[in-house]
Amino acid sequence: MGKQKFYVVWAGREPGVYDNWSDCEEQILNFPGARYKGFSSAAEAAAAFREGEGSTEDLGSFLIAAADHRESIPHTPAYMSNPDIDKDAWAVDASCQGNPGIMEYKGVEVATGRVIFRMGPFAQGTNNIGEFLAIVHALAEMRRRNDWHNIYSDSKTAMAWIRNRQVKTQLKPTKENARLFELMGRALVWIRSNSWPVKIMKWQTDLWGEIPADFGRK
Numbered sequence: 001m002g003k004q005k006f007y008v009v010w011a012g013r014e015p016g017v018y019d020n021w022s023d024c025e026e027q028i029l030n031f032p033g034a035r036y037k038g039f040s041s042a043a044e045a046a047a048a049f050r051e052g053e054g055s056t057e058d059l060g061s062f063l064i065a066a067a068d069h070r071e072s073i074p075h076t077p078a079y080m081s082n083p084d085i086d087k088d089a090w091a092v093d094a095s096c097q098g099n100p101g102i103m104e105y106k107g108v109e110v111a112t113g114r115v116i117f118r119m120g121p122f123a124q125g126t127n128n129i130g131e132f133l134a135i136v137h138a139l140a141e142m143r144r145r146n147d148w149h150n151i152y153s154d155s156k157t158a159m160a161w162i163r164n165r166q167v168k169t170q171l172k173p174t175k176e177n178a179r180l181f182e183l184m185g186r187a188l189v190w191i192r193s194n195s196w197p198v199k200i201m202k203w204q205t206d207l208w209g210e211i212p213a214d215f216g217r218k
Contacts, residue, residue, distance in 0.1 A: 009034070009185075015189055092213050105134035105137070106134065128169060136162070150200075152211060
């Protein structure tokens, strides 16, 4: 009988560490852009998973390619007069034209509306996936800068995915959205390998109006 192997799935239906090939194969079979590797011990596999195929900052280094994108707004936002809003926070949002459809997301400074990052468009995405990636992108960017802020999102679903460190999407992987699924896999590796000293808070749209990162396409 051969020695047991352990498998790390970095990009697949459910990234993680598996103690048998059958379970690993379920995550990668017919999954575009799947990335996985076998290891001889559970400890070695766990360490490799935590390191995110080389670095726990892997997601950040991939996403922050867009971090130099900057936009500014010509006026002071109306919500700045509301004492209940954390003005030092960042806000994130996504836009998806269709379901699935063309998706993009961004993060902005609440105090100024200045765009910190903007990613997309991605083919065959969903709004929930965009909202999830936007939160993870904000966290990765804050860790890169070592400059932490609370985060506002108007998506209860994305906040639950972050809280549970698990994505529950009905979207199926295709050739067209392979990059998006790869990104989701890397995002899961990142949030399972990192912690953050900030709150992810619900933007109260009914009371405060549209979230500062809104794309204005409703």
